[in-house]
Amino acid sequence: MGAPPEKDGCCKTITKFLFSHIGLCLMVVLYCVAGGFIFEHLEKNNEEQICYESRSEYEPMQSKTINSTLKIFYEYGGAITNEQTRDLMVLQLESVLETFRNNTLAIGYNGRWCQLYGQPNGPTYDWSWAGAVLFSVTVVTTIGYGHIAPKTVWGRLVCIAYAVLGIPLMLLCLANIGDALADIFRFIYAKICCCGACRKKKDKDKVTPIKHSESGGQWDNDKKALTEMTGPQIAPLDTNFTRVPSKSPTDSMDMSDTRRLTSAGSRSGGKNKVQIVPLDLKKNDPVILDDDSDSDEEDEDMENRKVTVPLTITMIVIGGYIFGGAVLFGLWEGWDWLQSAYFCFITLSTIGFGDVVPGRDFDNPQVQAQLMLGSIYILFGMAILSMCFSLMQEEILAKARWIGQKLGIVEKDAED
CATH class of the missing domain: 1.10.287.70 (Helix Hairpins)
Structure with missing residues (x-):
């Protein structure tokens, strides 16, 4: 079972x-x-x-x-x-x-x-x-x-x-975590740092297409005939109309009884004649409106993924994180700035010489709290480095592809 x-x-x-x-x-x-x-x-x-x-x-x-x-x-x-x-x-x-x-x-x-x-x-x-x-x-x-x-x-x-x-x-x-942080950082860079300059500008706004069935051509012709008038203006129509009750409260307008209004008038200002012509529309012909909101979001996500972060930005992020750790461990351990920065770099790069180790007085409660925060710093810092390495790899590959296209070694993509 x-x-x-x-x-x-x-x-x-x-x-x-x-x-x-x-x-x-x-x-x-x-x-x-x-x-x-x-x-x-x-x-x-x-x-x-x-x-x-x-x-x-x-x-x-x-x-x-x-x-x-x-x-x-x-x-x-x-x-x-x-x-x-x-x-x-x-x-x-x-x-x-x-x-x-x-x-x-x-x-x-x-x-x-x-x-x-x-x-x-x-x-x-x-x-x-x-x-x-x-x-x-x-x-x-x-x-x-x-x-x-x-x-x-x-x-x-x-x-x-x-x-x-x-x-x-x-x-x-x-x-x-590195991929997630890379996507977040790339999005922030594209939206804030680039101020939208990294995105390709579209020449025209998108027009929502109308999808219809096989009788869509007749629907377009009837819609066009409905709006065409022979006279320069539409004369006021007589407002004496008789209301025809519907068959049921929930019935919609029967497409087989639909009439087309045409107007015929002389250019000399004569009265316009209104003629009711039956429309040849099927009742069950669906008219489907295509909503492009999802495709717009996908296009925007693809545009953000095409953005590459410069190497200088990623190096600044790495340097800033190491500098912050140097200040932190310098205050905790009493190290000078160079020794603290050296420890942060050796640790985050997983070299780990072991010549400089924080918190040797492990029985001190304050030192234990510092060790826990230091462990969080190491774990999060390695995620930051993973993010930066991912962004640097994308930038280097983009530069290499650009050089290859300039030299004629690599063919240009259709989107480029």
């Missing part, structure tokens, strides 16, 4: 909404939020455990380095007699400290006190919920800062599955 019609209609409605502009954006946002909860659950406890393990390896190395340093001072008696002796002692101290530094980097110790995790004055978790959301955004957008990465087995497996599902969803959303 098939599904009920109500269920099928509900499923179609839900599917249509999910693949709409709003539905796709909502799906991406919920996907990133869910990823934040998943990766926080998988990696937060492991982060604390790694801290304890690295701390346990760090403390013996620290004690050994201190003992080696004191031993050097004891060997030289705490006094430096000459410059050669001082240089030798400094060389030994540098060797001990360099060994300590390399060993510390090898175990990945970051100098945090693991017992104070989660405390007001203690170290902050990299895998807090806000940090995990930022990580999810960098995964689905293929930015990949690399400032944090999953260390557990389950975390890495989930990250692979999360990226396999999230990246196509993100690309679909960017393509959908």
Whole structure:
């Protein structure tokens, strides 16, 4: 048995909404939020455990380095007699400290006190919920800062599955939103910036055609005969008419009883004679008026799609968005203007070096709010870049076609 019609209609409605502009954006946002909860659950406890393990390896190395340093001072008696002796002692101290530094980097110790995790004055978790959301955004957008990465087995497996599902969803959303924004921006440019100059001017107004049946020719002749008069003027007619009642209130005029009025008069001002001539019209001949309102809207939409936005306009849009992000992150992170602009460009272009990352104090509520706004900035900014790339592609193709037509390589279209 098939599904009920109500269920099928509900499923179609839900599917249509999910693949709409709003539905796709909502799906991406919920996907990133869910990823934040998943990766926080998988990696937060492991982060604390790694801290304890690295701390346990760090403390013996620290004690050994201190003992080696004191031993050097004891060997030289705490006094430096000459410059050669001082240089030798400094060389030994540098060797001990360099060994300590390399060993510390090898175990990945970051100098945090693991017992104070989660405390007001203690170290902050990299895998807090806000940090995990930022990580999810960098995964689905293929930015990949690399400032944090999953260390557990389950975390890495989930990250692979999360990226396999999230990246196509993100690309679909960017393509959908980018095309919609491109249409909106093209419409605004054609209507406001161009002030209508981009549209082709029409020489004549459109005349609504009249479609009729096979007897349309006779209808045109009778209509013409109805308006032709032999005299220069139409004399006043006698107003003594007798009303003929209709057969029923709803009956319209019977076309077989229709009469044609003709007027015959002399040029000397004689009385005009009115003659009633039967018209040869069929009752069932339809007269269809063609409404061109829909075609006008389609023509207008096609004209808007023919408009290409100059490269300078799209570059100004990209530069303006990067400049706005530079001001925003400069206020939040205390970066200078160049560093903020560098971060915005590296992020939106999905290069993602990871040398500059916002909001490292993830336990601060203000920083968490800033990270969420920063994630929205990244997602919307990639949609803006998708829009600009689409417009730039259209402009470049139009210029290449124009050059090809000038060189005779490409034939001109009939509309051109």
